[in-house]
Amino acid sequence: MPIDPSVIAALTVGVERDPDNSALRLHLAQLLLQAGQPADALSHCARILVQQPDNRDALHLAAESAQAAGDIARAVGYRRLYDALGGGGDNSQPVEEAPRPPADLSLPPFPELAGDFSLNDAPPPPDESDRVRIGRGRGGAEGDTAWETEEPKVTLADVAGMDEAKRRLNVAFLAPMKNPDMRKLYGKSLRGGLLLYGPPGCGKTFIARATAGELGARFVSIGLSDVLDMWLGQSERNLHEIFETARRNRPCVLFFDEIDALGRKRSLMRESAGRDVVNQLLAELDSLGGSNEGVFVLAATNHPWDVDTALRRPGRLDRTLLILPPDIPARAAILRYHAQDRPIENVDFMALAAKTGGFSGADLAHLVESAAELAMEESIARGSARPIRLPDFQRALKEIKPSTRPWFDTARNYALFANEGGVYDDLLTYLRNQRLL
Ligand SMILES: Nc1ncnc2c1ncn2[C@@H]1O[C@H](COP(=O)(O)OP(=O)(O)OP(=O)(O)O)[C@@H](O)[C@H]1O
């Protein structure tokens, strides 16, 4: 049956939005192979295998794709890995007999697979579990809305580097929360939330979660752009439900991710519907009021200039905190985090961190994956597994450029020309220090 290109296009978008969803990626790879694009199928399989070297379905499909792409040596390599892992097990799909490789290309088995380091340990999934899903059934049946809260295990001690951001977070937010007596003494109210802003992938969500952990509070994260459409029409009830959930679970940090979606989408959709959502959110924020309810509001955005101005008024999201690209200690920690559970040999992460200025957390994750991919490719080509080494990182580094620069190019204009009330003073200071002004 011919493959509908629009299905492939839709799946490609899905995979871009949810890059770690290996089941979705595998499905896309299968369709690409059927649609006569084995090289693309193969690159998706390789991406899955970097995360899950023992994913037998991906190995099997990789072997088929490599074969179809005419890369017999690679096909043989994947096939051997697949066989070494026990071939078609209980939960893998039935495997067709792969074509026999030509005799001269057959490789010795992978003796090192069972050796000192294991290729079988998939790294833990990146901490993307922060998204709270609306409802169990997307049909949105009445009363079916379940807001999940989590108990964060991370605290600020897990946030490497970023001393200035941590200091400000402490002064503006944490210290008054933690010290009720001091608060009383100085008459400081608990009203109002904190807006984290900065370039994408630099730790806003991570720091929000760590803030909850620091307060010993539960954490509810709401990805606004994902759920906004579902809110239309029933925004009042859903938003109220979210705040009620937070009250029931207090102390609780309510984290509104992509808060700019409210401002941006409002102009794109029916004015009144969008207004409803914003008004309801304002009402809920105001209802938290000065009462010591133990519900703390954090929000994050990459586009603070798109955030509805009404949300920025005193008592609402009235404080801002700039989250800059990770500094050297933070970069080293992020690299180490993504490298854990992978076979690494002689890599000095601090030295690598020093060479990756401007890289976001996401860029650094990509760097580790690319290095792993290079090591794996070579392992497969030569038929025996070897660890990831510094030259792999150096090669990968040539391909990957920091992604935060375009954000600063945009942000500069707002910092220069729309700095009302000095909201972007921190950003201006940073731009000046970096000679980006
Ligand atoms: N200082 C840090 N120490 C350790 N890990 C970090 C640090 N900063 C960021 N990370 C890691 O970097 C990754 C990206 O961070 P995060 O998802 O929080 O960024 P973000 O600013 O919320 O991105 P986006 O704008 O895409 O929502 C996460 O996996 C996080 O674990």
Ligand SMILES: [Mg+2]
């Ligand atoms: Mg985030």
